[in-house]
Amino acid sequence: MLKEQNVIKLLLTLSFFCLSFKLYCQQEIDGKYSSLMLNQEHYNYFDFNKNGIFEYHAGADLGEIEFGKGHYQIKNDSLILNYDLTKLNKESYFKTKKFYNSNDSIKINLKIYNLNKEPLSNIMVYSFPTYSATQSNKKGTASLKLKKQRHKDKIKLYVKEMFLAKQVMYLDGDSNYNIDVFMNKSVEQFGHPxxxxxxxxxxxxxxxAEDFIKIKKENRVIKLIRQSK
Structure with missing residues (x-):
């Protein structure tokens, strides 16, 4: 009788262990999950990896609206997303070097690139109030030759293209410049994700479940449906 009770206890223990193991396995997340159906104008999804890293993306046809990356874990009955790996998008920027000479004119030399340092052609460059203009060539270079001004007089220089972020620089009117310009997509056209x-x-x-996970934050319930592994 005692032996039979021990066998029953052992079987119950094994059953409980197997059930716990099964529930534990269900807690793993792997693959791409979205709260939207496929082939919609907008998109959002979480991409979970077994190594505990996830990515989040949301947007529409015109570009990304929101994004993030980090580590995730399932603890008790909670899904915890730590956005500690997100890499920030770079802004457009420029670097200037200036020098002086005794000529009665100044020269502004520009090299215009995208953020991968690839030359950009046909980028408009114009100055105010001198109203001089030019465009970058296939190598991304452009030059303006202007009448020398007084030191306190500023030249306003624009570097502009429809789909790229406009750059505005205030330069000394008596100085020569070598300028490297690095341009990103236009905020007006695409917005900042x-x-x-x-x-x-x-x-x-x-x-x-195997093909979805339903989560809740405050009063909002989100059903994330598995799109792919």
Whole structure:
């Protein structure tokens, strides 16, 4: 009788272990999950890897609206997203070097690139109030020769293209310049995608099946459907 009781206890223990192991396995997340159906104008998705890293992306046909990357973990009944790996997008910027000479004119030399340092051609360059203009060539270079002004007089220099962020520089009117310009997409055309960085967001897991996970934050319930592995 005692032996039979021990066998029953052992079987119950093994059953409980197997059930716990099965539930634990269901807590793993791997693949791409979205709260939207496929082939919609807008998109959003979480891409979870077994190594504990995830990526989040949301946007539409015109470009990305929101993004982030980090580590995730499932603890008790919660999905915890730590956006600690997000890389920020670079802004357009420029670097200037200036020098002087005794001539009665100044020269502004520009090299215009995208953020990968690839030359950009047909970029408009014009100055105010001198109203001189030119465009960059295939090598991304452009030059303006202007009448020398007084030191206190400023030259306003524009570097502009429809789909790239406009650059505006205020230069000394008596100085020569060598300028490197690095241009990104236009804020007006594409907007700034929102980067989620250094935030920890916790969701309560309501239901977790093989092909979806249902989570809740405050009063909002989100059903993330598995799109792919």
């Amino acid at each position: 929102k980067a989620i960085k250094n935030q920890i967001i916790k969701y309560k897991i309501i239901e977790h």
